[in-house]
Amino acid sequence: MASVAAPQGDAPRERRTRLSPERESELYAAVLDLLREVGYESLTMDGIAARTRCSKATLYRQWTGKPELVAQALRHEKPATLDGIDTGSLRGDLHALVAQIDDRQVEKDTALMRALIHAVHTHPELLQALRDVLIDPELTGFNALLARAVERGEIAADRPATAYVSHMLIGALVARPLLEDKPADAVFLRNYIDAVVVPALGL
Structure with missing residues (x-):
């Protein structure tokens, strides 16, 4: 048969x-x-x-x-990774993350990221893929970094700004090209962390 x-x-x-x-x-x-x-x-x-x-x-x-x-x-070409970062302080961890950034690559990818931000609004399947492959794993790692800071006593467990650190950093990456027509390079991000993120967390 x-x-x-x-x-x-x-x-x-x-x-x-x-x-x-x-x-x-x-x-x-x-x-x-x-x-x-x-x-x-x-x-x-x-x-x-x-x-x-x-x-x-x-x-x-x-x-x-x-x-x-x-x-x-x-994900493969991302400019920085949280893997292996544990300096003993949250500010040190954030600076170590920024230290991995290649400013030439960031400048090269600014237009690319702007185009993708537009694309996710009309292609939900792209947004879902980015969440599954890139965004959610990074948020998991970033939340672990923040949790260590709480365990060390650097940040109060009920500090409201803790829930918005990732929003602040993503906002910086998007806003600088928009407002200043410049990429969010390593110097800018270090200064932003010290001027905005660190005070918001009460460090």
């Missing part, structure tokens, strides 16, 4: 023949370069396949589609 193929929608998605770290890095860099050139709206998996010399089938084995691929590329 002939076997009956399962409906396409029920078939498990073939998952990763793992790319090498070097190939993955090349692909992520190419995706972001293409995103800078054409914007999210005009970015296509066909265009990504052509730019990266990679088949669409391979791309779809690695990522569910354009939103996840863009989110993963941004």
Whole structure:
């Protein structure tokens, strides 16, 4: 008796023949370069396949589609990470985070981030991918950093500003290009932390 193929929608998605770290890095860099050139709206998996010399089938084995691929590329290329930061003070932790920033990369990515902020308003699937892949994991790490400060007694557990530290920092990243036509570079962010975040937390 002939076997009956399962409906396409029920078939498990073939998952990763793992790319090498070097190939993955090349692909992520190419995706972001293409995103800078054409914007999210005009970015296509066909265009990504052509730019990266990679088949669409391979791309779809690695990522569910354009939103996840863009989110993963941004995560891979993010300018700073909380991993391993624990200086013993919250101010020191925040300064250590900022110290990782490459000002040239921040300047290069300012227009990219502005375009993505616009894109998430019309592409909810992109917003969800960014939350799943980039935003929520970063917030988890950032909340752990703040929790350590509370445990050390640096911040009162009921300090109202604690809930808004991430909002303040994201606001700084977005506002400086808008108000001053300059990127939020490391010097600006250090000064912002000392002038705004540290006093708000009562440090």
